[in-house]
Amino acid sequence: MENVIEIEGLTKKYGQYKAVNNLDLTIERGEVFGLLGPNGAGKSTTILMLLGLTEPDEGSARVCGIDPVQFPIRVKKKVGYLPEDVGFYDDLSGFDNLVFTARLNNIPQDIAEMRAHELLEKVGLEREKDKMAGKYSRGMRQRLGLADVLIKEPEVIILDEPTLGIDPAGVKAFLQLIVKLSREDGITVLFSSHHLYQVQQVCDRVGIFVEGKLLAKGNIGELSRQLFSSNSHVIEGGIEPLNGNSSKAVSLEDLNNRVKKIPGVAKVSFENRRFVLEAESDIAHLVSAVIAEAGYGLSYLSKKEYGLDDIYSRYFQ
Amino acid sequence: MNLFTQSDGSLPSFFVFVSFLGPLLGISLGFDAINSEQNKGTLSRILAQPVPRDYLLNAKFLAGIIVVSVMFFALSFLVIGAGLIILGTPPTAEEFLRIITYTIFSIIYVSVWLNLSIFFSVRFKQPATSALSGIAVWLFFTVFYPLIVNFITKGLEPSKFAPPRVIYLYEKIKFALVQIMPNELFSEVSSTILVPTVRSLGPLTTEQVHGAIPGPLSLSQSLMVVWPQITGLLALTLICFLFSYLLFMRREIRSR
Structure with missing residues (x-):
């Protein structure tokens, strides 16, 4: 299997405080990987470094074989990123927001419109597509965010706390949607969360992240073996x-x-x-x-x- | 051309209007350029697309400049048109050129303030902070800086009987001190461009004036007179842009 994300010795310091401390991680193609950790563990910082939105102090990361510090634009062509608490232009409709993102990715207008239609249908927003994005509910915004990530047909999608603030039924539907899309199109998914059960439900592998360090990684069984080596x-x-x-x-x-x-x-x-x-x-x-x-x-x-x-x-x- | 510069006292003239409204226009167009995107959560979404960061700054600046240009050209042409209708005398080619040049320079003047407020919007997280900082700088230059300059020059003022060299030097200092004010630069530019009889901006010695024949200057000569001022305005614009660029390019983009 090919490694889509390779992180070696990645470190990010804010003053004296090490937000991410000597992190090593590889993620294979087509995998659904969950980054699990409490607030402030350095999950978001790691994600930002993967996208070149902030620079690491030490170590290196490779996304699809590209270094995000040197070539952020090329990484961003292949990676879709859904930030935590994503925002949209409130005075544009959901559809127009999607087309705008597509245009930023240099997708021609007609193809962009076609794809936006398809994706809105996939995420179940086809009825609300002409509503202003400012009137969307939280769950609808997240689903629009997912469509927004997918419109550039990425190889990897990175979701930062995608389930925050959605009700349980919505969370379930949202996660199933992610997994379905990942399986259908072979997209690698990396998402961070602090909700255990959600991660447990959908992830192939999980990495546990505390105070900038990866404590353990693997599937749930492996994890308990790693963490509770005896008497498990x-x-x-x-x-x-x-x-x-x-x-x-x-x-x-x-x-x-x-x-x-x-x-x-x-x-x-x-x-x-x-x-x-x-x-x-x-x-x-x-x-x-x-x-x-x-x-x-x-x-x-x-x-x-x-x-x-x-x-x-x-x-x- | 008198339409732009003269007034009967009840209303300020056109160019005073522009020099007053220009800064406000620039600040209001730029003060929330970056930080409102950040607060809406759209900044990290946009920068996750394959777009270089500087495109965002360039686009914000260009958008403001286009709006201002359209507005100023429309205003100038309206005034020219109104003058044509009311007075019935068309402006000469040179007058027309002077008005166009003046309009272009007022756009540059607004772009100074636009860039300054974009810089503040990169620097400060809250749009209100950046708007207030922009207005504070503007007030400082229009109200407080002249006061400070007055204080300084009062202290330095030579006596009436001082030798002409000393008086000349003093006038030079006084002139130099006001030159860093963008509004002063602009008012010098506009008065020189719109009033062809203005021959010089700084202090002159009697030898320099000696033998000069009072009369209107041609446009190219007027431009020569205000060239330093124009360069100053452009430099201020570039400096503000440079700083916002430096701040923005290496910055960590967090969502909200």
Whole structure:
């Protein structure tokens, strides 16, 4: 696979403060990559450096093999960028705003109009196309922004917090639209967000960004492996002594010891009739067998996989 | 041509109007050129397109200049036309040329202020700040700077019985001090261009005046007289443009 975005040792300082600190990252063609991090982690700054809108202090970035510091114009021909909280000319209609962007990309007027029609239909704004952009709702503005990014037929689209301020249903539709477009046209997508679930839903790979550093990258499974190198499996369950022959059931301490003996278990804690256990590998089946042997029945057993939520709370706090 | 320069006292003459309205026009056309784009969030969208940054500044400047040019030419021709109808005497070719030259110079004068306000709009985030700064500079030059110059020259004033060289030097200093005011430069240009009998702008010694025959100058001679002033106006324009260029080209463009 070809690398569309290559970042090496990228650093940006604001005075003493390092907004982006020695960042290395590669993104392959056709990938949907999510940059996840809290506010002020340096996501936007990284994106600005990729577009040549600000200059890095150290390191280099390549977008489609082009250095954005030296040739920003050539990068901008291939990259569509949707800024955070995008603005439009309020006194032009949505359609005219799109045609204006197309004209800035040197697309002839007639082709620009044709493409604007197509894209407005794709993003579901064909009915509002002649409405002034100033009267658009937040969600409509974002969708118009997406059309605006796509009108120059980019190879890469970079979206900075594209889902900010849209309602949940709108977010879902918007993200699905992005993924659909990316799959259809093979566009590489890089987007930043601080909403875990949205990233989880649509991204092939995720990079976690804190204080200018990339903590981990990979898909969700890889991430939890990287971040929680041992004991990444957590099993929760409830037990109930089997009815009638409760004499057969061993005491809780005994059960505790038995469970602890299962290979791979690192930590067990029983509390009343519930237990939480951490293990190196997935051993739920062994646990249930041990519990049944001890004269208990399982009232429930659930495997807890680390979601981004846990990653988030563990690393950002 | 008297239509442009003379007035009966109830209304200021045309060229006084222009020298007053020009700065206001320039400031109002340029003060929100860049920062309003930034505040609307359109700046980062536009600069994400394959357009060089300087095109944006050039376009903002040119747009202002085109508006001003159309307006000033229309005004001048209207005045000429009205004069034709009322007086019935057409202007001579030279008069016509002088009026056109004057119009071109007033456009340059407005472009000084336009560029200054574009510079402020690059520098300041809020349109209100940049508008006020523009107006402050204008007020400074029209009201306060002459006051300061008065103070300085009062202190330096030689006695009546001082030798002519000293008086000449003093007059020279006084003249030089007002030369950095764009409005002063422009009023010198306009009076020389529109009034052909104006022969000189600075102080003259008696030897220099000696033997001169009072009479109107030709247009090319009038141009020679105000050439330094025109160069000064152009230089001011370029300096303002240069600074906004320098500030804007290396700047980080954030959304909103």
